[in-house]
Amino acid sequence: MPMRVWNVTQYQVTKVLRAEKLEADIRKRLYDAIGFDFINRLLITDDVPEECDEYTYKALALTLLACYATEQDLLSNVSMLGNVPFFNKVIGGAFSTAGKDESEIMIHEAYQCLMGLASIREGRDQLIEKGTVGTICRAFSENLYGEEMALQLVLSLVCVCGPATWQNDSKSQDILLNKLSGDLLSDKTHKKFELLEVTVVLLLGTFDRSHAEPDFSKPWMKNLHSTVSELLQSKLGQEQRESVLKLASLLTEHTGLAWILGPAGNAIRHLLLLVNLAGIEVRMNLEDRSLSQVESSASLLCSCYSILESAIQYMVEGVSLPLSMQQIGQLHSTMHSALAAVIGYLELVARETGMGSCLGGARMELEITELREEAEIERCKNALVVQASVRLLGAWMAEETVALRADVVNLLPFLLHLGAGNISKIVAKETESERNTSQDENIQLTQQDMQVESGMQACADSETIDLLRFLVPGLCHLVAEEGPRKLLLEQGAPLLLMRFMRHHWKRWIADPADTNSQTTLISICGFFQNIVVTEPELVAGDELFTELLQFALSTFHTVDVKDVVLVGNILVLGLLLVKNKSIDSSPNQVTAEASSKFFLAAVSFLRSVHTFKNGRLAVKPAFQKHWEDCEELWFLAMQVLGACISQLPWLPQRLRLTGWPAWIQTMVKNVKGTGITDEEMAAFASILETLEEPKRQVL
Numbered sequence: 001m002p003m004r005v006w007n008v009t010q011y012q013v014t015k016v017l018r019a020e021k022l023e024a025d026i027r028k029r030l031y032d033a034i035g036f037d038f039i040n041r042l043l044i045t046d047d048v049p050e051e052c053d054e055y056t057y058k059a060l061a062l063t064l065l066a067c068y069a070t071e072q073d074l075l076s077n078v079s080m081l082g083n084v085p086f087f088n089k090v091i092g093g094a095f096s097t098a099g100k101d102e103s104e105i106m107i108h109e110a111y112q113c114l115m116g117l118a119s120i121r122e123g124r125d126q127l128i129e130k131g132t133v134g135t136i137c138r139a140f141s142e143n144l145y146g147e148e149m150a151l152q153l154v155l156s157l158v159c160v161c162g163p164a165t166w167q168n169d170s171k172s173q174d175i176l177l178n179k180l181s182g183d184l185l186s187d188k189t190h191k192k193f194e195l196l197e198v199t200v201v202l203l204l205g206t207f208d209r210s211h212a213e214p215d216f217s218k219p220w221m222k223n224l225h226s227t228v229s230e231l232l233q234s235k236l237g238q239e240q241r242e243s244v245l246k247l248a249s250l251l252t253e254h255t256g257l258a259w260i261l262g263p264a265g266n267a268i269r270h271l272l273l274l275v276n277l278a279g280i281e282v283r284m285n286l287e288d289r290s291l292s293q294v295e296s297s298a299s300l301l302c303s304c305y306s307i308l309e310s311a312i313q314y315m316v317e318g319v320s321l322p323l324s325m326q327q328i329g330q331l332h333s334t335m336h337s338a339l340a341a342v343i344g345y346l347e348l349v350a351r352e353t354g355m356g357s358c359l360g361g362a363r364m365e366l367e368i369t370e371l372r373e374e375a376e377i378e379r380c381k382n383a384l385v386v387q388a389s390v391r392l393l394g395a396w397m398a399e400e401t402v403a404l405r406a407d408v409v410n411l412l413p414f415l416l417h418l419g420a421g422n423i424s425k426i427v428a429k430e431t432e433s434e435r436n437t438s439q440d441e442n443i444q445l446t447q448q449d450m451q452v453e454s455g456m457q458a459c460a461d462s463e464t465i466d467l468l469r470f471l472v473p474g475l476c477h478l479v480a481e482e483g484p485r486k487l488l489l490e491q492g493a494p495l496l497l498m499r500f501m502r503h504h505w506k507r508w509i510a511d512p513a514d515t516n517s518q519t520t521l522i523s524i525c526g527f528f529q530n531i532v533v534t535e536p537e538l539v540a541g542d543e544l545f546t547e548l549l550q551f552a553l554s555t556f557h558t559v560d561v562k563d564v565v566l567v568g569n570i571l572v573l574g575l576l577l578v579k580n581k582s583i584d585s586s587p588n589q590v591t592a593e594a595s596s597k598f599f600l601a602a603v604s605f606l607r608s609v610h611t612f613k614n615g616r617l618a619v620k621p622a623f624q625k626h627w628e629d630c631e632e633l634w635f636l637a638m639q640v641l642g643a644c645i646s647q648l649p650w651l652p653q654r655l656r657l658t659g660w661p662a663w664i665q666t667m668v669k670n671v672k673g674t675g676i677t678d679e680e681m682a683a684f685a686s687i688l689e690t691l692e693e694p695k696r697q698v699l
Contacts, residue, residue, distance in 0.1 A: 039064050040079060042061035043086060055106070059105070062090065062113075065080065069115075069117070075117055075119070081117070081122060084114075084126045084130040087113050087114050088130065088135040090109075091139055092135050092138070092144075103145070104145050107144075107145050114127065114153055115149070115153055118156045124157060128161065128164065128165060128168060131168070132153075133157065133168070134169040134171075136150040137154060137175045138172070140154070140176060140179060140180075141175050141178070155201055158204075158206055163205075163206060165205070174218055176202070177206075177220035178220045182223055183195055184199060185226055193239075196244070196247060199247060200247050200250060203250045203254075211254065211256060212254060214251075214255040225263075227247075228247060228270075228274075229267065232277065241277065241281065242299075246300070248260070248307060249302075249306045252306055252307050252310045253306055256310060256313075257313075258314070271311075272327060272330060278303075278308050278311075278338070283341045285304075291382050298385050301385055301389075302385070302388045305388050305391070308338055308392060309392050312395045332403075335400075336403050340407070342392060343407045343411060345389060346386065350411075350414045359410060359413065386418070387418075390470060393411075394471045397471070397473070398473035409483065412484065412487055412488065412491065413487070413491050416488075419468040419496065422468065423468070423499065466516075468500050469504075469516060472500075472520060472523040472527060473523045475488065475493065475527055476523055476527045479493075479527055479531060480530045482534075485531070489531075489535070489538070494531065495544055497527055498544060498547065502551070504517040504524070505517075505551075518566055521566055522566055525566075525569035525572070528545075529572060532545070532576040536580055545577060546581065548573075552570055552577060552598070553598040556570045556571060556602070557597050557600075565626055565633075568633035571637050572637050574598060574602075575640040575641055578598075578648075579643050579644050599651060602637070603658045606638065609623050609634055612663075615671055616671070617680060638686065639683070639686070645691060652691050661691055664688055665688065667684070668681070668688070
């Protein structure tokens with residue numbers, strides 16, 4: 001074909017195909033006429049007429065493919081999916097010699113094809129597997145033509161695929177974040193906050209739920225720290241403050257509050273500024289506002305809550321910070337004021353949703369036998385903020401037992417009410433989890449969707465967040481006090497937590513790596529231990545605690561000793577209940593076989609903790625790293641075991657058969673000097689003394 005005729009034909013075809021108002025039926029007719037075979041031949045043919053440029057056939061093929069990319073039915077065609085490597089070459093600059101205009105047209109059309117493929121699951125899989133992610137990240141970082149389209153494409157992928165976007169190319173993640181964070185740090189215009197919003201969206205879809213230490217060897221971590229630190233010290237408008245807090249929240253959720261201290265770990269002022277700003281925003285968005293007004297601030301509030309919760313945990317972990325008494329007082333005052341606002345908001349929710357009767361200790365019936373399908377709170381559009389507020393309040397209750405105590409106690413019935421309404425939903429959600437395969441659907445979130453979600457990552461699933469899990473540690477403290485304990489008993493908290501315990505036991509047995517369930521089980525054991533010790537008469541006559549005893553006896557020997565803290569808690573709970581319930585007097589309720597297995601497992605555990613060598617008693621290495629958490633449990637178990645020996649006639653002989661008493665006698669006789677502490681010696685001696693009491697009848 002003569003060059004003039006070919007050029008005219010190519011020009012006319014591409015002009016038609018790029019028409020903005022090309023109707024769907026025309027595109028369909030074009031496909032019917034041309035198909036993919038012709039396009040594939042254009043792509044593989046290198047022998048072009050002398051009058052034509054070497055890229056001419058490929059440019060025409062790309063124009064046709066860009067036209068097809070607007071049709072959902074054609075995107076999943078194997079020929080379209082198979083051309084992903086070709087699209088990558090185009091946007092990577094493989095045809096830069098074609099001339100600026102021609103090259104830019106080809107790159108634009110390649111991005112059209114890739115954006116179309118990103119809208120379907122098969123297409124996204126191909127983009128991730130065939131290296132598109134790395135190509136577009138490099139295009140953005142090197143400021144190649146189409147860099148804005150490259151950024152939009154990677155945002156589209158992370159919005160849907162999340163961390164899986166980087167599964168084949170983790171280095172590209174750093175390349176992109178290094179460039180984006182560098183631009184963010186250096187920009188001094190209003191574009192800075194546009195870049196900040198983009199960074200929030202990118203991180204939200206990039207960070208997984210795991211926690212990692214801040215890695216300041218990565219330029220992007222340093223850049224983001226410098227950016228946030230700079231903005232915290234600047235005069236910002238409301239929207240700008242929100243953007244900063246959302247970014248700070250995401251970094252906090254992923255790396256803990258340590259990131260704000262910077263590479264040297266000493267940026268105390270920045271930490272104080274961040275926590276103070278989060279506390280102020282909580283008060284501004286909760287105090288003297290209606291529920292609908294609060295609802296509009298849900299994303300910002302969740303971001304602030306995440307920062308405050310991390311601050312509480314960070315301070316409790318005993319991290320050594322050079323804080324003055326004034327700074328410590330400032331942090332506590334900020335937390336106190338923010339939590340007072342949170343409590344006030346929850347009281348407002350209770351009144352506005354018809355649950356005001358749950359305040360002030362009024363009797364509230366918890367429907368536990370057949371747990372609620374829906375709690376009244378679900379009628380409230382503020383469900384996410386309510387649940388996030390309960391989570392933050394739970395973190396406060398777990399550590400602060402004095403400040404706001406009266407307000408917390410007043411709110412307890414409402415909190416239990418929310419927890420009771422949550423359990424059935426959680427169970428139902430987990431039962432149907434296998435059918436929830438949203439990522440298999442051809443759904444693509446927008447950048448705006450992700451911006452709405454930012455700050456809510458810690459809140460997780462707004463419909464099934466495990467509220468009681470966050471409340472139980474605080475309830476352990478409160479149940480040890482007479483007033484709150486009376487209220488908790490009146491509100492049916494033991495029955496609620498018994499069902500909750502079984503739920504988390506089932507989850508933990510199914511997945512022993514589930515640390516959330518394990519920690520929850522430990523806290524629930526602590527709650528019941530306090531009740532057994534402080535309310536012995538109630539426990540002795542309550543069938544619920546007989547059920548709890550059966551649970552302890554039947555499960556204790558099944559727990560792996562490596563889970564030493566959980567083992568210790570179930571052991572102490574079981575021993576306390578045995579002592580209280582006097583199991584010999586109720587043989588029909590607890591079988592002899594179960595009680596025998598329990599005590600044999602108890603002796604095995606208590607004995608396995610120590611080793612005796614060269615005249616010294618020492619905690620075994622396997623227990624050493626957990627000893628701070630279980631030392632008190634071991635001493636308490638030894639004490640209560642002694643009481644059980646005195647109470648159960650058949651137990652001494654069973655214990656002697658284990659050989660443990662003989663081991664104790666040998667150890668006591670051969671220990672040297674400081675080879676054993678006074679407390680340890682007293683614990684072992686108490687067991688021996690109890691066993692040497694007058695003979696009992698052996699069953």
